[in-house]
Amino acid sequence: MFENLSERLQGIFKNLTGKGRLSEADVDAAMREIRMALLEADVNYRVVKEFIARVRERAVGSDVLNSLTPGQQVIKIVLDELTHLLGDTNSGLVLSGRIPNVIMLVGLQGSGKTTASAKLAFRLRKQGRSPLLVACDIYRPAAIDQLEALGRELDIPVFRGEGADVARIAKAGIRHAVDNLRDVVIIDTAGRLHVDEEMMSEAVRIRTTVKPDQILMVVDAMTGQDAVNVATAFAEKVDFDGVIMSKLDGDARGGGALSIRQATGKPIKFVSLGEKPDSLEPFFPDRMAKRILGMGDVVTLIEKAQEAAEADGGIDEKALKRLQRAEFTLEDFLDQIKQVRKMGGIGGVLSSLPGAGRLKGAEQQFDERELDRVEAIIFAMTPAERRNPKIINGSRRERIAKGSGVAVSDVNRLLKQFAEARKMMRQMQSMSGKGRKRMKFPGGLPGF
Amino acid sequence: MSTPWHKRLSEGLAKSRDRLGGQLNVLLRRGPDLSQEFWEDLEGALLGADVGFSATEEIVTSLCDEANRQALPDAQAVLGHLVERIAVELRGAARASGTGTITTSGTTTSGTVGGITTGTVGTTVFDERPVTILMVGVNGTGKTTSVGKLAKQAADAGRKVMLGSADTFRVAASEQLDVWAKRAGVPVVGRERGADPAAAAFDAIEAAEKTGADFTLIDTAGRLHTSADLMRELQKVQRVSVDRSTPPVRTVLVMDATTGQNGLMQAREFDAALHVDAIVLTKLDGTAKGGIAVAIVRELGIPITYIGVGESLDDLRPFDAESFARALIQGV
Ligand SMILES: Nc1nc2c(ncn2[C@@H]2O[C@H](COP(=O)(O)OP(=O)(O)OP(=O)(O)O)[C@@H](O)[C@H]2O)c(=O)[nH]1
Ligand SMILES: [Mg+2]
Numbered sequence: 001m002f003e004n005l006s007e008r009l010q011g012i013f014k015n016l017t018g019k020g021r022l023s024e025a026d027v028d029a030a031m032r033e034i035r036m037a038l039l040e041a042d043v044n045y046r047v048v049k050e051f052i053a054r055v056r057e058r059a060v061g062s063d064v065l066n067s068l069t070p071g072q073q074v075i076k077i078v079l080d081e082l083t084h085l086l087g088d089t090n091s092g093l094v095l096s097g098r099i100p101n102v103i104m105l106v107g108l109q110g111s112g113k114t115t116a117s118a119k120l121a122f123r124l125r126k127q128g129r130s131p132l133l134v135a136c137d138i139y140r141p142a143a144i145d146q147l148e149a150l151g152r153e154l155d156i157p158v159f160r161g162e163g164a165d166v167a168r169i170a171k172a173g174i175r176h177a178v179d180n181l182r183d184v185v186i187i188d189t190a191g192r193l194h195v196d197e198e199m200m201s202e203a204v205r206i207r208t209t210v211k212p213d214q215i216l217m218v219v220d221a222m223t224g225q226d227a228v229n230v231a232t233a234f235a236e237k238v239d240f241d242g243v244i245m246s247k248l249d250g251d252a253r254g255g256g257a258l259s260i261r262q263a264t265g266k267p268i269k270f271v272s273l274g275e276k277p278d279s280l281e282p283f284f285p286d287r288m289a290k291r292i293l294g295m296g297d298v299v300t301l302i303e304k305a306q307e308a309a310e311a312d313g314g315i316d317e318k319a320l321k322r323l324q325r326a327e328f329t330l331e332d333f334l335d336q337i338k339q340v341r342k343m344g345g346i347g348g349v350l351s352s353l354p355g356a357g358r359l360k361g362a363e364q365q366f367d368e369r370e371l372d373r374v375e376a377i378i379f380a381m382t383p384a385e386r387r388n389p390k391i392i393n394g395s396r397r398e399r400i401a402k403g404s405g406v407a408v409s410d411v412n413r414l415l416k417q418f419a420e421a422r423k424m425m426r427q428m429q430s431m432s433g434k435g436r437k438r439m440k441f442p443g444g445l446p447g448f
Numbered sequence: 449m450s451t452p453w454h455k456r457l458s459e460g461l462a463k464s465r466d467r468l469g470g471q472l473n474v475l476l477r478r479g480p481d482l483s484q485e486f487w488e489d490l491e492g493a494l495l496g497a498d499v500g501f502s503a504t505e506e507i508v509t510s511l512c513d514e515a516n517r518q519a520l521p522d523a524q525a526v527l528g529h530l531v532e533r534i535a536v537e538l539r540g541a542a543r544a545s546g547t548g549t550i551t552t553s554g555t556t557t558s559g560t561v562g563g564i565t566t567g568t569v570g571t572t573v574f575d576e577r578p579v580t581i582l583m584v585g586v587n588g589t590g591k592t593t594s595v596g597k598l599a600k601q602a603a604d605a606g607r608k609v610m611l612g613s614a615d616t617f618r619v620a621a622s623e624q625l626d627v628w629a630k631r632a633g634v635p636v637v638g639r640e641r642g643a644d645p646a647a648a649a650f651d652a653i654e655a656a657e658k659t660g661a662d663f664t665l666i667d668t669a670g671r672l673h674t675s676a677d678l679m680r681e682l683q684k685v686q687r688v689s690v691d692r693s694t695p696p697v698r699t700v701l702v703m704d705a706t707t708g709q710n711g712l713m714q715a716r717e718f719d720a721a722l723h724v725d726a727i728v729l730t731k732l733d734g735t736a737k738g739g740i741a742v743a744i745v746r747e748l749g750i751p752i753t754y755i756g757v758g759e760s761l762d763d764l765r766p767f768d769a770e771s772f773a774r775a776l777i778q779g780v
Contacts, residue, residue: 036501042708045495109731109759110588110704139759141627146620153619193734220588224498224708226736247587250672252710 009033009071030074031056041292043255044228047262055081079289085258086285091242091267095213100132100177101184102210104170106203106238107218108230109191112246114143116218116272117188118150119280120244124184125156126278132182133158134173136166136206137190147188154277157182166190166202167209174210187212194233203238215240216269219256221248227256228263235264242269245283248291249273255292330386330418334378337371373406377414380404389415480522482515490530490777497739497776498708503746507534527777534742534773538752541745572753573726574598577607578662578695580653582614582686584722585702586714587670590730590756592621594702595667596628597756597764598728602663603634610661612652613638614645614685615669625667631761635659645669645681646688653693664695673717686722698725701750705731705738715744724748729767730756737776 012029031052038048058077095101103120105113114137121131133151135158137143144160151158159176161169170187177185189206192199207215217240219227234240245257248271257268268283378386380403385392392400392415401408487508494504511530520526573581583591592615599609611629613636615621622638629636637655639648649666656664668685671678690697701724703711718724729738732755741752752767 039495039501040709042498042710045492108706108734110590112588140624142620142624145623146618149619193731195734220704220706222586222704222707222710222714224706224711224736224740225496226498226706226734227708229735230706247672249674250586250710251674251713252708256708 009074012071027056027059030059034074034078037293038255041253041255041294042222042224042227042259043292044225044259044263047228047259050262051081051085051258075293078293079286082258082289082292083286086261086288087267088285090282090284091269092282093214093269094241095184098213099183100174101214102174102187102212103184104187104189104206104210104212104215105218105244106189106215106234106240107191108193108220109140111191111218111220112272113137113191113218114147114150114188115275116216116244116246116270116280117147117186118154118156119272119277120216120270121151121156121186122154122277123280124186125154129184130182131156131184131186132173132177132180134170134176134185134187135160136169136173136187138164138166138169139190143188143190167205170206170210194230194237200233200237207238214242216242216244217266218244218246219260221245221254221256221271222250222252223256225259228259231260231264231266235266240266242267244268244270244272244280246272249275249279253292253294254288257288258292330378330381330389331383333418334375334386337375373404373410374414376404377401377406377411389418480524482520482523482526486523486526487512490527493777494739497737498711499739499776500709500712500743503743530777531770531773534776535769538742538745538767538769538773541749541751572751573698573700574602574753576696576698578664580656580664580666580689580693580695580697582649582666582668582689582697582699582722583702583728584668584682584699584718584724585670586672586704589670589702589704589707590728591670591702592624592628592667593759594728594730594754594756594764595625595665596632597761598754599629599634599663599665600632600761601764603632607663608659608661609634610652610656610659610664611636612649612655612664612666614648614652614666616641616643616645616648617669621667621669628761646685649685649689650692653689657694662695664693673714673721679717679721683721699723700726700728700753702728702730703738703741705729705741705755706734706736707740709740709743711740712743712747715748715750719748719750724750726751726753728752728754728756733757733763737778738772739776741772742776 009030012026012033034055035048035052038051039045043051055074055078058081059074093103095103105117105120107113117133121133124131133147133156135144135147137147148158148160157180159173161172163169166189173187174185177183187206187210189203190199192203194200215238217231217234217238219231223230231243243257243260243266245254245268248254260266261268268285268288270280271283271288273279273281377400380400381392385396385400392411397408397411397415401411404411490511491504491508494507495501499507507530511526511533514520514529515526518529520529573579583595585591595611599611603609609632611625611634613622613625615625616639619641622641625636625638635655637648637652639651645668652664652666655661666685666689668682669678671682673679686697686699699718699722701715701718703714707714715724715727727741727744727750729741729752732738738755744750745752752769752772755765755767755772757763757765
């Protein structure tokens with residue numbers, strides 16, 4: 001998408017350089033592309049309108065025209081403005097000195113509050129706090145069971161109260177935290193519609209009873225234009241402090257984040273990127289801006305790669321050397337598989353790449369299970385075989401196939417692929433002298 | 449929460465009537481003239497209803513043409529024409545890609561409450577007898593709740609129902625379905641958490657066969673359409689179900705009306721992986737319009753069958769193309 005937007009803007013401005021003046025039509029065409037990108041990202045159409053007006057003003061006023069790459073220049077303005085509107089910097093949890101701190105989660109049905117509560121507790125515990133989860137969703141069948149089970153899995157205590165008065169349950173939960181030396185309480189509440197007066201006043205009742213340090217609204221990243229209405233109503237009635245945006249591990253562009261910020265002025269504090277307990281991450285406006293434009297989240301991807309490498313004791317210098325000399329072994333290969341795994345598997349890596357939406361085909365070509373198979377085959381080899389695959393003869397192949405539960409043909413295929421990869425590395429080595437060629441991923445993925 | 453459902457229904461309808469009046473005022477506030485502003489407002493209303501950029505542009509452009517060609521006299525006439533066109537499109541899907549076995553428009557149930565049609569629906573996958581239905585969709589759209597509501601409706605209509613819990617992934621998912629089964633007064637089978645969901649579906653179909661059930665609904669775990677692994681898992685559930693089930697197996701996508709443009713990607717991916725037979729659109733009791741359904745019907749031709757309008761057993765209505773289309777341009 002970004003590639004598209006960028007290319008299209010480039011195309012529009014292509015004939016401009018030297019003309020001396022931006023024509024109205026050029027600017028209109030560019031603004032139309034930006035408008036389309038934002039609407040496709042679910043930014044509210046009224047917000048888009050204002051936004052376009054600002055960008056237009058800046059584009060006309062600046063020296064876009066004198067730039068060699070006016071398209072990039074406009075993109076930069078758009079990114080700057082978006083980042084600015086999203087809040088410029090990351091804004092974390094603001095907790096007082098009170099013990100226990102109280103955090104309350106609210107939101108529409110199905111937005112992901114219960115999972116977010118557990119993830120937040122997990123995160124706070126990692127920071128040295130001792131959280132207590134309080135179950136206040138007494139309506140949805142088995143919601144309390146769900147929170148209890150999540151707590152059990154993470155080894156975080158869960159308080160479930162009695163009766164139908166959720167404000168009382170919340171209060172009892174806090175007392176329970178005091179008695180049990182827990183220093184932060186996270187209240188999970190029922191999903192509610194912003195137009196359901198009865199349920200909204202219930203949320204207010206909880207708020208006035210327990211006076212939370214922070215009220216966080218959980219919003220599904222897939223939310224469309226209605227995000228504005230919902231957030232405005234919650235801000236007016238419940239008055240929350242910040243937003244957790246959930247389900248960002250999908251391909252939703254999350255333009256609702258911008259709409260909410262614009263409509264309510266409330267910051268986005270966290271994003272949730274998966275079903276695992278550690279998938280709650282701080283929100284970064286610049287990354288979100290890129291995502292809204294469809295630029296993919298390369299930064300997060302790089303961070304994950306670094307984390308994975310660091311967890312392994314840094315990048316292995318020797319392996320790097322071997323790689324450069326095209327002498328890498330099946331053991332290096334195994335290490336690489338492990339790292340890809342840590343980064344969320346091939347699917348995880350691909351979905352963070354720019355233009356991921358268009359990579360669907362490529363993703364299908366990589367079967368995650370293929371990784372399992374390759375791993376199993378290499379595991380079944382002796383260290384000597386891994387270092388020097390040439391010694392793997394027919395009978396060794398049979399042994400390896402048996403040991404890893406695959407067919408001999410699978411072993412053959414792996415060895416062949418490995419030999420080819422090595423050959424390719426050697427060719428690249430000899431090529432690097434005559435000017436570097438861009439390496440291409442299989443499936444037409446551009447190297448980056 | 450304790451308000452009786454019929455009271456809530458009439459309140460809900462009153463609410464939407466107010467909104468209907470309100471928005472008509474907005475779109476007609478400059479009088480009946482077909483001014484530039486009118487077309488811009490109309491475009492805004494469609495965009496704001498999540499119809500999406502491309503579909504909105506197409507609709508507005510061709511409507512503008514038609515208004516000229518047919519010499520539509522005023523804004524009111526254009527809006528009437530628009531509602532009819534969208535309704536025809538939405539109904540068209542119901543016929544074009546129905547169930548394959550039933551081609552007539554079938555029995556229709558309709559009624560009026562306070563002047564608003566509450567339901568006119570052709571025959572859908574839910575009317576096939578016997579049938580096995582897989583309920584699929586992304587996380588939190590309302591699959592389990594809709595299973596409960598559909599089960600109740602089928603049981604009330606005298607059908608023999610069997611529920612299956614193939615969500616062996618999410619914590620407390622089968623406990624949740626158990627509660628709905630009890631509310632609807634129907635049996636449910638499932639497996640322990642972590643079990644193979646395909647095996648769970650298999651068990652449900654077998655149980656249905658043994659008890660002579662003719663309406664088997666299988667709840668599955670919510671999953672993002674971008675997760676290739678989980679989509680493959682779902683394909684396996686479908687494959688195993690098709691192999692085991694004597695009745696035809698239908699796949700229903702449950703979609704949250706609050707969803708924006710990502711809904712189209714969801715529908716594309718689920719349809720590509722599983723061939724989706726019908727859509728249930730939930731959470732239309734809020735202020736979201738569910739306009740993405742228009743884009744989905746236009747591109748994929750999957751019929752919308754039911755809408756969810758609340759969290760109780762009875763909060764399910766047959767999809768009515770015309771009132772849906774009218775609500776789209778009501779705005780807020
Ligand atoms: N207001 C409203 N809420 C609904 C509707 N349908 C479902 N819900 C609520 O949405 C939330 C999620 O519903 P579930 O049925 O658990 O959704 P699901 O798709 O089974 O969720 P997962 O299995 O976790 O993916 C619950 O709080 C439901 O009560 C509806 O039509 N209107
Ligand atoms: Mg469910």
